[in-house]
Amino acid sequence: MSLRPGPIDVHAHWLPQHLFGLAPGSPLPPLRDHQGELHLGELPLSIETEAMSDVSRVLADTDAAGLGARVLSAPPFAFPVAEGDVDEFVGSYNDDLAQVCRDSDGRLVGLGLVSLHDPEAAAKQMAALAGTDGIHGIAMPPLLGTASFDVDPMREIVGAAADLDLAVLVHPMQLPRPEWSSHYLANLIGNPVESATAAAALTLGGVLDEFPTLRICLVHGGGCAPALVGRWAHGWQQRADVRGAGTRPPREMFSQLWFDTLTHDVPTLQLLRAQADPAHLMCGSDYPFDMGTATPLELPRAAGIDDAALEANARAFLGLDTGEHHE
Template sequence: MSLRPGPIDVHAHWLPQHLFGLAPGSPLPPLRDHHGELHLGDLPLSIRTEAMSDVTRVLADTDAAGLGARVLSAPPFAFPVAEADGIDEFVGTFNDDLDKIGRDSGGRLIGLGLVSLHDPAAARKQMEALAGTETIRGIAVPPLLGTTSFDVAPMREILGSAAELGLAVLVHPMQLPRPEWSSHYLANLIGNPVESATAAAALTLGGVLDDYPSLRICLVHGGGCAPALVGRWEHGWQQRADVRGTGTRPPRQMFGELWFDTLTHDVPTLNLLRAQADPGRLMCGSDYPFDMGTPDPLQLPHAAGIDDAALEANARAFLGLDTGENDE
């Protein structure tokens, strides 16, 4: 697929209004529009409804941000995290709608689809269908499924299929509640970074990248608090047999094979990420249209000295658009 030239935002969200009921079995109340503002049940989300669901608004905001293109994925509350009848239909409808808006966007929108998280066989068939589209370049998944992450089934099998099919994977936390995080929005401010760090640990300590060396997997929000923990993981790997039990290479080396967006919220934290990660695997991310995102996703990487050419090249590599095989 031919994208419009310019930096690519790999971390933005979209959900058509007819899917506001969320995936079957969702533990969350449905989304609803209330006087133009998006609510999750009775909870206001500080998001204009059209920014989440109206493609015309999304395109206008993409242009206003100075982006060449935007990669859309489902908001995390739409992830199909429950085992329930109708999941495959919900996933298929979202993916079909996402493909259509990408095809109609003039090279400004592409997507990352959904898969049935509890059923690796169904997920593989869904990914095979996605691999046959021009506009969907991978999948978006949560870092945790129940009490497990990517180092065990079923998520490990899903990553294996994505790697084999050449699909990118974007990992987005779900803001899971805990009693000690019930105030001050801590389920987001602390919880989301911890979820991402848990995923990073599963990937680097669990041997996942050894098994699937071609896997392209991105942790949003700059990997959460994972960049600050790499040295601790490295020390544990050197000192403890149980930490070395699965992976064959030290975690610092494995960490350099992960991808990240630059949405760290300040330059010092972005510089820490740059020190721990491969600079060729850092990409622009906005978290559009959430309140913890930014309408100007280029400002922070520019302030840290990352230019548009690098942001575009890195995102194209992550999305599998740099080889010429699918970028027509």
């Protein structure tokens, strides 16, 4: 399946209504529609239900945003983070996502789910996804319990994704902590910290050394990770426990990571550009969440990143071509 020309939004969410009950063992209450608005249990999410689940609405909003195509992945509350039999949920989501992408006339691409606690099952699921038209990778949380990508099972899963030439998109879970119980801080602080934790695990944990072909994207501009690279580099020089797992300094490893441009302001995006490989920056909207944007091209354009670069970089991330990247 060939994508429609134009900028590609790599960070957008979709979940069919029949899976609103979420994965077995989910610590969260099921989703539900209430008068056209999406609720997580009794909590309103400030999202129109059809924007999360109705493909015709997704396509209309994709066109309105001036995008050529959009990459759909599950919202983070649908990640199968609990141990147990989640294979049926994962398979159902992946099958539905593939059908939606195949029917989109090159306007939608998918990133599937895997059984996070079972690397053997995940490897089989990824092998199936690798042969599925319209699917080009998987989406994962940055943490599974208290662990990230530097240890199994997360490490083994991304290694298998690299072997299968699948892209990986990492989306934070907004995990609760008592000190973040007010002012929406579980999102405003928690999400950027989760992404930074994943970036540290990948760069300091030797993961990118072991899997040099891994294409892994941290959304929301990598959270607070770009502001911490210098600190990590200093720690790598000074402390054996920081440099024990990797062979190259953090700044060099950081350039292997991919990011979306959803940083919310130009100065933060400019910091990301200074720390990351500019050829690894892609448009992201976080559609349809309220912390996202309906106009995802405005910010990168304001920072001097043109549409052609965003499209070329996203195509490379998705494995759609190996042509020249743009900066």
